[in-house]
Amino acid sequence: MGRYVIRRLLQMIPVFLGTTLLIFLMVNVMGDPVAGLCGDRRCDPATAARLRTEFGLDKPVWQQYLTYMGNIFTGDFGTAFNGQKVTELMATAFPITIRLTIVAIVFEIVIGISLGVVTGLRRGRPVDTVVLILTLVVIAVPTFVTGLLLQLLLGVEWGVIKPSVSSEAPVDELIVPGLVLASVSLAYVTRLTRTSIAENARADYVRTAVAKGLPRRRVVVRHLLRNSLIPVVTFIGTDVGALMGGAIVTERIFNIHGVGYQLYQGILRQNSQTVVGFVTVLVLVFLAANLIVDLLYAVLDPRIRYA
Amino acid sequence: MRGATQARWAACAVAAALAATACGGGGDNGGSGADGIVSSSWGDPQNPLEPANTNEVQGGKVLDMLFRGLVRYDPETGEAENEIAEKIESEDSQNFTVTIKDNWTFSNGEKVTAQSFVDAWNYGAALKNNQKNAYFFQYIDGYDKVHPESGKATADTLSGLKVVNGTTFTVRLSQKFSLWPDTLGYSAFVPLPKVFHTDHEAWLSKPVGNGPYTIDQYAKGSSMNLRRWDGYPGADKAQNGGIDLKVYTDNNTAYTDLTAGNLDLVDDVPASQLKNVEADLGDRYINTPAGIIQTLAFPFYEKAWNTPDAVKVRRGLSMAINREQITGQIFRKTRTPASDWTSPVLGEEGGFKKGLCGPACEYDKAEAKKLIEEGGGIPGGRLTISYNADTGSHKEWVDAVCNSINNVMGDNKACVGGPVGTFADFRSQVSTQKLTGAWRAGWQMDYPLIQNFLQPLYYTNAPSNDGKWSNQKFDDLIDKANAESDKAKAVTTFQDAEKVLVEQMPVIPLWYQNGSAGYSDRVEDVSLNPFSVPVYDRIKVK
Numbered sequence: 001m002g003r004y005v006i007r008r009l010l011q012m013i014p015v016f017l018g019t020t021l022l023i024f025l026m027v028n029v030m031g032d033p034v035a036g037l038c039g040d041r042r043c044d045p046a047t048a049a050r051l052r053t054e055f056g057l058d059k060p061v062w063q064q065y066l067t068y069m070g071n072i073f074t075g076d077f078g079t080a081f082n083g084q085k086v087t088e089l090m091a092t093a094f095p096i097t098i099r100l101t102i103v104a105i106v107f108e109i110v111i112g113i114s115l116g117v118v119t120g121l122r123r124g125r126p127v128d129t130v131v132l133i134l135t136l137v138v139i140a141v142p143t144f145v146t147g148l149l150l151q152l153l154l155g156v157e158w159g160v161i162k163p164s165v166s167s168e169a170p171v172d173e174l175i176v177p178g179l180v181l182a183s184v185s186l187a188y189v190t191r192l193t194r195t196s197i198a199e200n201a202r203a204d205y206v207r208t209a210v211a212k213g214l215p216r217r218r219v220v221v222r223h224l225l226r227n228s229l230i231p232v233v234t235f236i237g238t239d240v241g242a243l244m245g246g247a248i249v250t251e252r253i254f255n256i257h258g259v260g261y262q263l264y265q266g267i268l269r270q271n272s273q274t275v276v277g278f279v280t281v282l283v284l285v286f287l288a289a290n291l292i293v294d295l296l297y298a299v300l301d302p303r304i305r306y307a
Numbered sequence: 308m309r310g311a312t313q314a315r316w317a318a319c320a321v322a323a324a325l326a327a328t329a330c331g332g333g334g335d336n337g338g339s340g341a342d343g344i345v346s347s348s349w350g351d352p353q354n355p356l357e358p359a360n361t362n363e364v365q366g367g368k369v370l371d372m373l374f375r376g377l378v379r380y381d382p383e384t385g386e387a388e389n390e391i392a393e394k395i396e397s398e399d400s401q402n403f404t405v406t407i408k409d410n411w412t413f414s415n416g417e418k419v420t421a422q423s424f425v426d427a428w429n430y431g432a433a434l435k436n437n438q439k440n441a442y443f444f445q446y447i448d449g450y451d452k453v454h455p456e457s458g459k460a461t462a463d464t465l466s467g468l469k470v471v472n473g474t475t476f477t478v479r480l481s482q483k484f485s486l487w488p489d490t491l492g493y494s495a496f497v498p499l500p501k502v503f504h505t506d507h508e509a510w511l512s513k514p515v516g517n518g519p520y521t522i523d524q525y526a527k528g529s530s531m532n533l534r535r536w537d538g539y540p541g542a543d544k545a546q547n548g549g550i551d552l553k554v555y556t557d558n559n560t561a562y563t564d565l566t567a568g569n570l571d572l573v574d575d576v577p578a579s580q581l582k583n584v585e586a587d588l589g590d591r592y593i594n595t596p597a598g599i600i601q602t603l604a605f606p607f608y609e610k611a612w613n614t615p616d617a618v619k620v621r622r623g624l625s626m627a628i629n630r631e632q633i634t635g636q637i638f639r640k641t642r643t644p645a646s647d648w649t650s651p652v653l654g655e656e657g658g659f660k661k662g663l664c665g666p667a668c669e670y671d672k673a674e675a676k677k678l679i680e681e682g683g684g685i686p687g688g689r690l691t692i693s694y695n696a697d698t699g700s701h702k703e704w705v706d707a708v709c710n711s712i713n714n715v716m717g718d719n720k721a722c723v724g725g726p727v728g729t730f731a732d733f734r735s736q737v738s739t740q741k742l743t744g745a746w747r748a749g750w751q752m753d754y755p756l757i758q759n760f761l762q763p764l765y766y767t768n769a770p771s772n773d774g775k776w777s778n779q780k781f782d783d784l785i786d787k788a789n790a791e792s793d794k795a796k797a798v799t800t801f802q803d804a805e806k807v808l809v810e811q812m813p814v815i816p817l818w819y820q821n822g823s824a825g826y827s828d829r830v831e832d833v834s835l836n837p838f839s840v841p842v843y844d845r846i847k848v849k
């Protein structure tokens with residue numbers, strides 16, 4: 001187990017270097033960011049030159065990358081064009097996005113898995129058909145449509161929620177955005193759980209458990225569900241990363257000042273320091289989530305062992 | 308919405324059963340009357356909030372509430388009026404003596420003195436401080452020493468600035484510029500307190516100024532709460548208790564918040580909502596001229612565009628654009644067809660002259676085609692109009708302009724749009740003369756003077772003359788106008804220079820941009836100034 005974890009951690013290093021390099025190059029390809037700082041007029045050349053030196057833009061790209069990576073290891077993620085430290089931006093953005101992600105994941109787990117279990121056990125019944133059709137609809141409708149629709153209905157027409165989230169973004173204001181963010185994944189979770197449950201319901205160990213005379217509840221929760229969760233856990237685990245980075249649309253609609261907002265602004269202003277910094281952290285989150293998922297397999301299924 | 312209160316509470320009860328949802332919606336807890344708080348949409352300022360470093364509207368909004376300068380532009384007429392200045396005098400249009408009023412202080416109690424101005428201007432001009440508006444100080448003597456085009460600065464302070472006593476200082480310009488006092492209303496010229504220089508970091512995290520508001524709370528990137536400063540010595544005291552600025556990533560969300568009653572003021576109505584705005588807001592929608600003009604610019608560093616024949620082509624292209632139709636259908640009257648190179652906010656006296664461009668800016672299909680063909684057709688056989696595709700919905704109108712030109716030419720490929728991914732990249736290509744076709748250009752005035760619409764854009768090698776157009780006659784007329792001590796005469800001479808543009812058509816004027824805003828029924832007396840910034844201090848809460 002320990003060796004397995006170490007091996008996986010070592011594998012992360014090339015992945016980490018590769019992704020940061022790619023992002024760094026992509027942001028650089030977009031061209032000179034300084035020209036955009038002066039609006040529809042030309043920056044005065046002397047100031048522009050000084051700014052380029054200050055942000056290290058006058059050096060070749062490989063040298064910029066090396067300096068940047070060197071700084072990252074000392075905890076210095078650079079400075080955004082508006083003079084704020086990128087670490088400062090992260091400190092305000094990540095807690096908000098993490099809260100939003102947690103809300104979304106909770107929705108996925110609670111609603112998604114329950115619906116999956118119910119439909120999996122009642123295959124072919126009306127409940128199953130209705131939920132299947134509903135999930136199909138949710139998957140087919142893009143997030144921004146669901147988001148704008150809920151915002152208009154709940155926020156403007158009925159006045160149940162505020163259409164935008166305040167800058168502190170407390171959990172209760174994040175419930176609707178979280179639901180929107182989770183909606184598509186939620187549908188997938190339902191479908192995955194349903195298939196998995198349906199498949200395992202006929203497995204030998206379930207029949208044995210039933211034959212032993214165990215109560216139905218125990219059979220379903222301890223034996224059937226636990227073994228059926230492996231594909232679902234994989235999905236949810238990788239989804240953590242996707243939700244955090246992919247919240248751009250949802251964050252824009254509900255005006256949440258999280259990671260998506262900072263990334264969007266960073267890209268518009270071609271601020272490589274912000275973009276690379278945030279993506280680097282997202283890459284780390286993604287890698288960590290994957291590792292945790294793999295380790296969870298062993299917990300869920302006694303047949304899986306890591307040497 | 309008022310009738311829906313009961314339904315809302317019912318819905319709230321349902322929602323509360325699911326989770327503790329924030330119930331409330333409509334109405335802010337901002338109080339009412341003279342102490343009422345107005346909530347307003349905001350965007351994250353692009354640069355640190357230093358006066359000489361802020362060149363866009365979002366940062367400008369804050370500076371406008373936080374600072375007052377020597378001169379202030381009347382929010383309605385745009386006319387320059389003395390604010391802190393007692394008088395600004397000159398006998399030769401080059402040496403000015405500035406006397407300030409004695410009763411002004413910063414909100415931290417420090418007195419506003421001549422030194423506060425001189426120190427602030429020296430800071431703004433110095434190359435080492437990376438101030439993006441440093442060029443505002445370029446007319447002051449000694450600017451080339453503290454801010455050389457290349458290399459190191461050889462002086463720390465502007466030699467043209469001298470403090471005489473606590474309330475007086477003198478300014479020597481490097482050239483004659485009779486209208487110079489009228490430029491002093493721009494935020495780059497405001498005075499700064501000592502703490503700005505001594506504890507810069509602390510000042511940046513909570514700026515201190517001398518305007519009608521003080522900052523109560525500032526959460527960078529998300530919100531700023533400004534409160535009325537009761538000790539404000541000026542005549543334009545705030546009519547409300549304060550302004551809460553909230554950053555919106557998407558102006559659509561801000562608009563939704565306004566219609567739901569969570570926000571009092573949106574100063575940028577999204578283009579996609581313009582067709583609903585009358586129905587949603589009625590007379591709470593403002594659409595007034597702002598000092599912005601949009602144009603099509605051409606590359607004069609390309610030989611093909613720098614010929615006498617190309618003049619005819621540009622004239623023809625200008626006549627091939629149906630401005631009336633595009634401003635009506637795409638912009639829904641938030642733009643006005645341009646017929647000169649300035650802006651209506653200048654007013655007749657300030658130099659705006661409707662129809663100065665004459666028939667060359669009017670749609671005339673037959674004449675347009677004839678002129679373009681006489682001029683030997685579009686250089687290269689096709690006109691590409693470059694624009695940035697990331698913001699400002701430029702694609703729609705560029706396509707419409709191209710359609711208009713294609714219709715005239717009877718050729719579907721005579722004109723095409725050339726999207727560039729980001730604004731920064733677009734500006735970089737424009738300012739380094741990389742484009743070989745036309746591009747969209749815009750100019751937002753720094754101060755309401757006709758000089759500002761002409762000299763920085765069309766004078767030989769001027770900083771924003773990206774197309775590198777050059778014309779001796781034009782340059783001479785500008786020099787003459789700047790030296791003219793009589794304002795009315797100066798304006799007519801500037802207009803003479805503008806007539807050179809009619810003949811040569813170095814850029815095609817398209818339309819004047821309006822500022823648009825919407826507000827809630829909680830507030831009244833909302834207006835936009837000529838810079839399309841809301842006049843916050845005049846807003847009253849009911």
